[in-house]
Each structure stands twice: as C-alpha cells, then as structure tokens.
Amino acid sequence: xxxxxxxxxxxxxxxxxxxxxxxxxxxxxxxxxxxxxxxxxxxxxxxxxxxxxxxxxxxxxxxxxxxxxxxxxxxxxxxxxxxxxxxxxxxxxxxxxxxxxxxxxxxxxxxxxxxxxxxxxxxxxxxxxxxxxxxxxxxxxxxxxxxxxxxxxxxxxxxxxxxxxxxxxxxxxxxxxxxxxxxxxxxxxxxxxxxxxxxxxxxxxxxxxxxxxxxxxxxxxxxxxxxxxxxxxxxxxxxxxxxxxxxxxxxxxxxxxxxxxxxxxxxxxxxxxxxxxxxxxxxxxxxxxxxxxxxxxxxxxxxxxxxxxxxxxxxxxxxxxxxxxxxxxxxxxxxxxxxxxxx
Amino acid sequence: xxxxxxxxxxxxxxxxxxxxxxxxxxxxxxxxxxxxxxxxxxxxxxxxxxxxxxxxxxxxxxxxxxxxxxxxxxxxxxxxxxxxxxxxxxxxxxxxxxxxxxxxxxxxxxxxxxxxxxxxxxxxxxxxxxxxxxxxxxxxxxxxxxxxxxxxxxxxxxxxxxxxxxxxxxxxxxxxxxxxxxxxxxxxxxxxxxxxxxxxxxxxxxxxxxxxxxxxxxxxxxxxxxxxxxxxxxxxxxxxxxxxxxxxxxxxxxxxxx
Amino acid sequence: xxxxxxxxxxxxxxxxxxxxxxxxxxxxxxxxxxxxxxxxxxxxxxxxxxxxxxxxxxxxxxxxxxxxxxxxxxxxxxxxxxxxxxxxxxxxxxxxxxxxxxxxxxxxxxxxxxxxxxxxxxxxxxxxxxxxxxxxxxxxxxxxxxxxxxxxxxxxxxxxxxxxxxxxxxxxxxxxxxxxxxxxxxxxxxxxxxxxxxxxxxxxxxxxxxxxxxxxxxxxxxxxxxxxxxxxxxxxxxxxxxxxxxxxxxxxxxxxxxxxxxxxxxxxxxxxxxxxxxxxxxxxxxxxxxxxxxxxxxxxxxxxxxxxxxxxxxxxxx
Numbered sequence: 001x002x003x004x005x006x007x008x009x010x011x012x013x014x015x016x017x018x019x020x021x022x023x024x025x026x027x028x029x030x031x032x033x034x035x036x037x038x039x040x041x042x043x044x045x046x047x048x049x050x051x052x053x054x055x056x057x058x059x060x061x062x063x064x065x066x067x068x069x070x071x072x073x074x075x076x077x078x079x080x081x082x083x084x085x086x087x088x089x090x091x092x093x094x095x096x097x098x099x100x101x102x103x104x105x106x107x108x109x110x111x112x113x114x115x116x117x118x119x120x121x122x123x124x125x126x127x128x129x130x131x132x133x134x135x136x137x138x139x140x141x142x143x144x145x146x147x148x149x150x151x152x153x154x155x156x157x158x159x160x161x162x163x164x165x166x167x168x169x170x171x172x173x174x175x176x177x178x179x180x181x182x183x184x185x186x187x188x189x190x191x192x193x194x195x196x197x198x199x200x201x202x203x204x205x206x207x208x209x210x211x212x213x214x215x216x217x218x219x220x221x222x223x224x225x226x227x228x229x230x231x232x233x234x235x236x237x238x239x240x241x242x243x244x245x246x247x248x249x250x251x252x253x254x255x256x257x258x259x260x261x262x263x264x265x266x267x268x269x270x271x272x273x274x275x276x277x278x279x280x281x282x283x284x285x286x287x288x289x290x291x292x293x294x295x296x297x298x299x300x301x302x303x304x305x306x307x308x309x310x311x312x313x314x315x316x317x318x319x320x321x322x323x324x325x326x327x328x329x330x331x332x333x334x335x336x337x338x339x340x341x342x343x
Numbered sequence: 344x345x346x347x348x349x350x351x352x353x354x355x356x357x358x359x360x361x362x363x364x365x366x367x368x369x370x371x372x373x374x375x376x377x378x379x380x381x382x383x384x385x386x387x388x389x390x391x392x393x394x395x396x397x398x399x400x401x402x403x404x405x406x407x408x409x410x411x412x413x414x415x416x417x418x419x420x421x422x423x424x425x426x427x428x429x430x431x432x433x434x435x436x437x438x439x440x441x442x443x444x445x446x447x448x449x450x451x452x453x454x455x456x457x458x459x460x461x462x463x464x465x466x467x468x469x470x471x472x473x474x475x476x477x478x479x480x481x482x483x484x485x486x487x488x489x490x491x492x493x494x495x496x497x498x499x500x501x502x503x504x505x506x507x508x509x510x511x512x513x514x515x516x517x518x519x520x521x522x523x524x525x526x527x528x529x530x531x532x533x534x535x536x537x538x539x540x541x542x543x544x545x546x547x548x549x550x551x552x553x554x555x556x557x558x559x560x561x562x563x564x565x566x567x568x569x570x571x572x573x574x575x576x577x578x579x580x581x582x583x584x585x586x587x588x589x590x591x592x593x594x595x596x597x598x599x600x601x
Numbered sequence: 602x603x604x605x606x607x608x609x610x611x612x613x614x615x616x617x618x619x620x621x622x623x624x625x626x627x628x629x630x631x632x633x634x635x636x637x638x639x640x641x642x643x644x645x646x647x648x649x650x651x652x653x654x655x656x657x658x659x660x661x662x663x664x665x666x667x668x669x670x671x672x673x674x675x676x677x678x679x680x681x682x683x684x685x686x687x688x689x690x691x692x693x694x695x696x697x698x699x700x701x702x703x704x705x706x707x708x709x710x711x712x713x714x715x716x717x718x719x720x721x722x723x724x725x726x727x728x729x730x731x732x733x734x735x736x737x738x739x740x741x742x743x744x745x746x747x748x749x750x751x752x753x754x755x756x757x758x759x760x761x762x763x764x765x766x767x768x769x770x771x772x773x774x775x776x777x778x779x780x781x782x783x784x785x786x787x788x789x790x791x792x793x794x795x796x797x798x799x800x801x802x803x804x805x806x807x808x809x810x811x812x813x814x815x816x817x818x819x820x821x822x823x824x825x826x827x828x829x830x831x832x833x834x835x836x837x838x839x840x841x842x843x844x845x846x847x848x849x850x851x852x853x854x855x856x857x858x859x860x861x862x863x864x865x866x867x868x869x870x871x872x873x874x875x876x877x878x879x880x881x882x883x884x885x886x887x888x889x890x891x892x893x894x895x896x897x898x899x900x901x902x903x904x905x906x907x908x909x910x911x912x913x914x915x916x917x918x919x
C-alpha cells in the first residue's frame with residue numbers, strides 16, 4: 001500500500017471515529033467498542049467477526065461497534081492501528097495479543113486510561129502475573145484443540161469405527177509457532193492415554209517440500225496410522241500422500257486416519273467427503289460477539305469474568321459437518337467457500 | 344603506401360572518467376597499410392585511446408570516423424564487425440575456458456544439426472592449435488586446457504594468434520611483446536610488419552621507442568592524455584623522439600606522406 | 602575420464618557416492634527400497650529444474666533469489682487460469698508469466714546496473730505478493746477433467762511406473778547440458794561469468810547473455826512449478842516458499858562457484874539429489890525434522906570447502 005492510500009485510509013478512519021465520538025456525546029448511554037483485528041478483508045474469516053458484530057449491534061442498539069484491520073498484515077501495522085484506535089478514546093477495545101511484547105505498551109496505556117480491553121482469538125500466553133491486565137480472554141485453546149480431537153478419535157476407535165491409534169504423527173508447518181506446538185502437545189497427551197507412539201514432524205509450509213517430508217516419514221515409519229495436520233490447508237496434502245502410498249487414508253476401520261483443525265471449507269469438506277475423521281471449531285462467531293458483550297456489561301455494571309472464556313474447541317465430524325458447511329457457506333459466501341475448497 | 348583517405352580518423356576526442364580527464368582533444372589519423380607506433384609513459388592515454396577505437400569506451404566528446412563513416416555507437420562487437428582486432432594487455436582471455444574456446448569466443452564456428460548451431464570442436468581445436476603454436480605454446484599443453492594454466496607468454500600467443508587468424512583491416516597491439524622471450528618477440532615484430540605489408544593498419548603500442556622505431560612508419564607520442572608528437576620515422580630518429588617524451592608536452596607535428 | 606574429473610560436477614559425483622555409501626551403511630533396508638528411491642528422485646527432479654536455472658544464472662556471476670516465488674507464481678497461474686483457458690492455454694500463459702518475470706529482472710539487473718541480489722530479492726517479494734493478492738489466500742484445485750487432460754498426464758503422471766518428472770528432467774537436462782557445453786551461446790554464457798570484460802572485448806553481448814539466462818532460469822522454475830502441480834494439483838499460496846535457498850544450496854553443492862564461470866548441469870542435478878536425500882534420511886533416522894535446514898547448512902559448507910580444494914588441486918584459481 002502506498003503512502004497516499006494509507007494517509008487516505010487513516011483520514012477516513014479518523015473521520016468516522018470523530019463522528020462516532022460526537023454521536024456518543026448526544027446520548028450518554030451510547031457506547032463505542034473497537035475491534036482491532038489481525039484478520040483483513042482478504043480473509044473470508046473476517047466475516048465471522050463482522051457478522052457477529054452486526055448481530056450484537058442489533059441486540060444492543062446503544063452500542064456502536066467498529067472493526068479495524070489491514071490487508072497487508074504486520075505486527076507493526078497492527079500496533080499502529082491499535083494506537084490510532086486508542087487515541088480516539090473508545091469505550092472498549094477487543095484485540096488479539098499477536099505479540100505480547102509489541103502490544104504491552106499501548107494496551108497498558110489504554111487500560112490506565114480506563115478503557116477496558118478484552119483479548120480475543122489469541123491470549124497473552126505469559127504466566128498470569130506478567131500478562132497484560134486485560135479483562136478476559138475470549139477464544140479457543142490450542143492445547144485443548146489437540147486434546148479433544150485426540151480423545152474423540154480414541155472414542156471412535158473404541159467403538160471399532162476406526163483403527164486403534166498405533167503411531168500418531170503431528171504434521172506442523174511452523175516449528176516456531178507456540179500455538180501449533182500446543183495443538184500437537186494436546187494430541188500427544190491424549191494419545192499417551194492409549195499408549196500410542198507419537199511424533200511431531202516439521203513439514204514446512206511449502207507444498208512439495210511438505211509432501212516430501214511427510215512421505216519420507218511415512219516410509220521410514222510404516223507403523224504410522226494417524227496423521228494430525230495442525231492447519232486445515234495441509235490436510236489434503238497428507239491425504240494425497242497417504243493415498244499415493246496406498247495407505248487407505250479415507251475414514252474407515254483400516255489404514256490411515258487423518259485429523260485436522262479449523263472450520264474452514266477445506267477441513268469441513270474433507271470431513272464431508274469422508275477423507276478426514278474430524279476437525280474442530282474455535283467458535284469464531286462467538287469470538288466477535290462475546291468480547292463485545294463483556295465490554296458492555298463491564299462498562300455498565302463493572303462485571304468482570306474471573307477466568308478466560310473458551311469458545312472452543314467443538315468437534316466437527318460427519319454427523320454435524322453438513323450443518324457446519326451450510327453455516328460457513330453463509331458466512332464466507334458461496335464463491336469464497338468454493339474457492340477455498342481445495343480438495 | 345598510404346592513401347589520402349584515412350581508415351580511422353579521430354577528431355578532437357575528449358574522454359572523462361568522472362573528473363579525470365583521460366583524453367584531451369586528441370586528433371589523429373591512421374591509414375591502411377601503415378604501422379603506427381603509439382608510444383608514451385604509463386597513464387599517458389595510449390590504452391585509453393585504443394579502447395575507444397575498439398569500442399570499450401565511448402568518448403565524452405569528439406568524433407571517430409571509420410572508413411569515412413562516423414561511429415555513432417561504441418561497443419566491442421561493433422568494432423569487431425568493422426574489422427578491428429585488438430590484442431589487449433589485461434583483458435581478452437577468460438580463465439575458465441579452454442584455449443580453443445577462448446580463441447573462437449564471440450565468433451564460434453558451428454556445425455548445424457537440425458538447424459541448431461553446435462560448436463565445431465574439431466575445427467576449433469585443430470585450427471587454434473596450428474595458429475597458436477607458431478607463437479609459442481608448450482607441446483604438452485592441449486587446446487582443450489584452460490587458459491589459466493598458461494604462462495604469460497603463452498597467453499599472449501593466444502591473443503596474437505587470434506588477432507592474426509581473424510585479421511581483417513586493423514590490428515591493434517597493446518604491448519604485444521610483454522612476457523615474451525627474445526625469439527617470440529622477434530616473431531611478433533616480424534608479424535606486425537607482415538600484416539602491414541598485407542595492407543592492414545597496424546597500431547603498435549609500447550613503452551619502447553627504440554624497438555618500435557625500427558618497425559614503424561610513423562610514431563605517435565602521447566603524454567598526459569594529449570598527443571604530443573606525430574612524426575614519420577624517416578623524419579625523426581628514435582633519440583629525438585625519446586627527447587620529446589622526456590620533455591613531455593612539446594607538441595611536434597612533422598610528418599611526411601609518402 | 603580426465604574430462605569428468607576436470608568438470609565442475611565431479612565434486613558432486615563424489616558427494617553422491619559418499620552419501621549413498623553412508624546411507625547404505627546406516628539405513629540399508631530403509632534406503633534401498635522402491636518407494637524411497639522413487640520418492641527421493643521425484644522431489645529431487647523437481648528441485649533439480651529450479652537448481653539448473655539457478656546454476657546457469659550463477660555461472661554468469663549473478664544470482665536469482667526469486668526462483669521460489671516464480672515457481673509458485675507459475676504454478677498458481679497454471680491452476681487459477683485453467684478454468685477459463687484450459688490446460689494447454691494456462692500452461693502457456695503460466696510459462697509466459699514466468700518468462701516475463703525473468704525478463705523484467707534481467708533487464709533491471711543489466712540495464713539498471715543493479716546488483717542481482719537486490720533486484721531478485723525484490724522479485725521474490727513481488728511475485729509472492731502477487732500470489733497472495735491474486736488468490737486471496739487459497740488456491741483452487743484442478744477439476745477432474747483438467748486432471749485427466751492428456752497434457753496434465755504427460756507432465757505429471759507416470760510412465761512404466763516411473764514419475765513423469767524424471768523423464769522430463771533427463772530430457773531437459775540433456776538439452777541444457779548440450780546448450781551449455783556445445784553451443785556458441787553456452788560458450789558465451791561461461792565467458793560472461795568467467796570474465797565479463799574479456800568476453801565483451803571479444804564482441805560477446807554479455808548483457809543479452811545475462812538477460813537470456815535470467816529468462817531461462819525463470820522458465821525452468823516456472824516449468825518445475827507446473828510439473829509439481831500436474832502431479833499434485835492441491836496446493837497453497839506458500840508454493841515454492843524458501844525454495845530459492847534450497848536451489849542455491851543445491852547449485853553450490855553441485856559445484857557452481859559463486860565467483861562465476863564454473864558449474865555444470867550434472868552438478869546441479871546431483872546437488873538437488875543430495876539436498877532432497879538428506880531431507881529423507883534425516884526424517885528416516887528420526888532426527889527432529891527441523892534439523893533439516895541445519896544439515897543443509899552443514900552440507901553446503903562442507904561442499905564448498907570440498908569443491909574448492911578439489912578445484913585447487915586441479916589447478917583452477919578460485
């Protein structure tokens with residue numbers, strides 16, 4: 001984005017914010033909450049949040065919500081947007097803690113000024129005492145994502161619908177990402193309960209390289225019968241590698257079983273087609289709605305939740321996948337949904 | 344031997360490298376069938392002048408006429424196409440290539456197979472070996488060997504052999520006898536005279552006024568980027584010319600046309 | 602034999618021999634199986650395409666950091682343009698896009714007299730950025746019709762149980778090897794890298810040589826992207842990410858000297874084979890797979906030291 005466009009965007013932003021403030025002064029019960037998000041309009045996932053904000057405004061007519069994000073994402077850009085938002089003195093802020101270091105300063109300043117802050121989608125992962133003192137965290141839990149999916153698989157195996165896990169590989173595309181590590185850890189702990197072997201495999205994000213790595217692993221470890229991909233978009237790669245190796249990757253009582261994450265079209269369609277056993281939802285819609293609700297009741301009565309609010313994980317399997325597909329289609333729009341279905 | 348119409352005519356040539364004034368208002372004519380000695384100390388501008396003639400540098404101002412036509416663009420390829428062969432001191436051989444490949448670099452002989460031009464290795468080896476051996480090349484060195492294995496004299500042999508092989512209208516020799524043995528040196532000098540006698544223009548650059556005086560029809564002396572003397576060897580002795588170099592700067596214009 | 606020893610690929614020949622010997626010793630039963638060998642050779646041949654182009658560029662004493670992104674861009678174009686243009690049409694347009702990327706960068710390097718490191722770093726970001734903007738973060742899959750198209754099968758299928766990519770690499774490597782070794786253009790390419798001024802003084806248009814080489818490099822990277830997707834049309838915007846590093850490493854391991862003028866097509870292919878084999882064997886031996894990149898680094902440095910001492914022994918000045 002060039003400077004001119006950026007300046008224009010900033011101006012428009014500032015104008016809308018000023019107009020909002022003016023409105024609030026007319027009616028003292030009017031609140032203005034800002035969601036400073038890491039999900040830009042080029043990602044259809046944004047609609048989960050914007051649609052839930054719209055729904056929230058309907059239920060709470062005296063609240064005006066704003067959704068701010070950028071398409072060319074960087075932490076610096078995000079911090080800049082956050083600082084701009086704080087400068088307009090909103091009544092509350094919801095923000096994902098993408099980087100606790102970078103967000104610490106501006107958020108502490110906002111909290112000191114009396115602006116309540118709710119973390120959504122990504123918490124401050126540091127120990128309780130060192131955290132940014134936000135009101136609460138609304139979102140999923142990476143560890144539980146892995147754990148619940150693992151437990152679901154074990155249940156299915158006990159019923160004889162899928163093979164017992166012998167050797168599970170967690171295929172991760174980013175070896176430095178704490179969230180992905182936590183997903184693998186959750187799966188590992190679940191599988192430890194039934195004594196299955198577990199490996200974490202760094203496959204990288206590059207499709208050919210990832211296939212190569214996964215194929216190498218499966219050849220060297222032929223007892224592997226579960227693959228857990230910690231991103232939805234790498235699930236088709238895992239499936240096609242296993243399929244090419246004639247490991248029978250579709251969901252049945254033999255061969256390979258594949259699990260993935262996210263309520264994106266790839267994951268859901270994979271489940272519907274019988275390629276994937278299950279995926280999960282982090283309750284994305286709630287991650288837009290719920291922070292606003294807590295900001296509202298905090299503002300109004302001073303309520304504050306005493307623990308994090310987990311909106312997920314919810315298991316998506318072949319029983320509820322159709323329902324999810326319909327819902328995600330409504331959020332994404334047919335075009336984006338079909339485009340993202342890369343099976 | 345010479346005719347009225349110069350083969351190469353340089354008019355009021357100036358060349359700057361940044362602030363450095365490398366050539367100062369140089370004008371000089373060269374005729375076909377002439378062997379011209381271009382003499383001067385290090386940094387006098389001899390090499391810079393011939394680098395303009397062979398297309399490596401473009402002049403800042405001034406004109407160069409080749410065969411009466413004004414040169415508009417300067418590129419080694421254009422100079423070569425005009426028939427100017429240059430034996431340069433520091434450049435001309437790629438160390439990573441074999442002798443045969445260097446010999447034919449830029450004008451490789453090809454055999455076409457299905458219309459695709461393939462290098463004619465047999466011709467390249469055979470002919471380059473024959474030509475270069477005249478000028479000195481150890482018997483145990485093959486033309487498939489890389490140039491970096493060669494001694495200084497052998498490298499010079501490759502360059503000279505190449506210039507002779509592709510001789511066209513002009514052969515420019517920049518210190519051609521450096522690194523050569525006495526016998527090889529004589530051979531090169533004889534060759535320069537032979538080329539001249541075949542009607543080519545030979546420009547022979549050297550420090551050694553006494554050596555070139557014996558060969559040349561005319562001596563051009565450069566000093567500090569300017570031409571300071573231009574005299575036929577009949578008109579001035581080597582000692583007189585050496586005096587000019589020693590004094591530096593006094594322009595001498597004595598020339599007799601034959 | 603003498604010819605082979607003196608060629609730039611010789612270090613890589615030894616490298617492959619040593620590597621195979623070691624892998625045989627430590628993991629005989631795992632390594633010498635049909636699936637392993639076919640897995641490794643298939644991915645090695647895809648990397649080898651990119652590496653060959655990179656090697657040619659390095660031989661002209663330039664470098665191309667954009668190959669991974671161009672590989673991705675061509676692949677993504679091929680998939681994304683297939684619905685409107687059909688398989689042959691999108692194949693041509695994807696290759697054209699790759700060629701234009703190379704042409705643009707080549708011209709910028711030569712005419713702008715800019716360091717290729719900077720120009721192609723820009724190219725890397727630009728091409729990747731275009732992928733993101735164009736696809737909005739996700740890349741289509743081929744329709745069943747497109748997958749069954751004869752052209753897709755020829756590029757990405759199997760022949761006699763051997764992946765098509767392997768036939769393609771053999772054919773195109775042979776052509777490139779001939780071009781480099783036995784044509785005037787090859788002679789001028791090596792001369793451009795070995796001594797630009799000398800080449801120019803012999804009338805070689807080194808600027809054109811460089812531009813053509815950049816185009817060739819991008820075309821090879823693009824073709825590799827297309828081959829990959831013909832075989833496995835499910836892909837992602839990360840297609841080709843970090844591939845430039847693997848390709849440069851493979852080229853260097855294969856005996857290309859960054860000082861220009863020396864390198865070989867055979868070496869490039871063997872370099873790619875070494876890089877991919879290491880990835881397999883590290884995973885097979887149960888080393889944490891994030892170690893792969895560390896090992897590539899170690900092999901790279903070892904290869905540079907080995908190739909240089911080999912070159913010195915042969916009397917090359919390096």
